Amino acid sequence: MRRGQYPAAAGGRQNGPECEAGGAGSGGTPEDEVLGALPSTTRDGVPVVVKRSHRRRRTVSAAWRDGTAVISIPGHFTRTQEQLWVRRMLEKLQARPAGAGAPRSDEELLRRSLDLSRRFLGGQARPASIRWVSNQNGRWGSATPARGTIRISDKIGGMPAWVVDYVILHELAHLLEAGHGPRFWQLLAGYPQLERAKAFLEGAAYAMGRGLGDDPLDGDPDDGEPAEPGAGDPANRGPVPAR
Structure with a gap:
């Protein structure tokens, strides 16, 4: 296939590197801080999916999975905390391209x-x-x-x-x-x-x-x-x- 077709590719491995942050519960942000709407895609246009889990208490994680950027947060997060941590974790995740998981051999x-x-x-x-x-x-x-x-x-x-x-x-x-x-x-x-x-x-x-x-x-x-x-x-x- 020439480079005009595919027309011109989701590592690789289907699931790529994961980032994790602990202590998220204590690193919140004031409720009156305006952060804007959550991003629906990464800078490269990859869909962003935010998952809330009530089993999570303080840990936030981000990973490339099945062609999407998945951010997992504690279920008790406020909307403001969600916006803050999703943005933080997306920055970390985008520093590790999904392609970093490509088969090496x-x-x-x-x-x-x-x-x-x-x-x-x-x-x-x-x-x-x-x-x-x-x-x-x-x-x-x-x-x-x-x-x-x-x-x-x-x-x-x-x-x-x-x-x-x-x-x-x-x-x-x-x-x-x-x-x-x-x-x-x-x-x-x-x-x-x-x-x-x-x-x-x-x-x-x-x-x-x-x-x-x-x-x-x-x-x-x-x-x-x-x-x-x-x-x-x-x-x-x-x-x-x-x-």
Whole structure:
């Protein structure tokens, strides 16, 4: 898949790093302090979910989970305390990108791909191999269905976990459907962060200042793999490497 498609990814691991703060009960804020409405998304547009628990007394925690930023607070918190601690914990959480939980080895990558296949593809996609590569300059990932092999660009390693998961899923789906027709997208329809991840990667490609490549082939001349069927889809095009 070229960097224009996914059109140009939720670690990674589905659940990322967690932050925790103790003693929240004594670190409140005056009731008359105006903090404004709670943020509904992070700076990167990831949905924010606030969970109240009456079993929690003083501990506040934040974690990346299933493509969302989850903030857990004690059930007795006032609205003002909730606003204060949600903002504090979001700042801490955003300092630890969701992508920090991305699989670091090929073995971890394989385990993650099998888990994603089980959860979203009924376990039908089972790659013969999946590995990180550093020589894919025009795509986030690529697959060779005939061989059952998948290559994931190490350039996505620092992206949010839900984006990395989308890239892995996209390539897994190619093992079942080579092109980008209706059946291909139907395979991915169950992934809750599908459209968000595609938009994230589009923005990432644009931010790199390289535009969309003109080469319709999805095979990367650097990795010696043949072109993938359906590669002419604009979703598989990516930024042209800087010269």
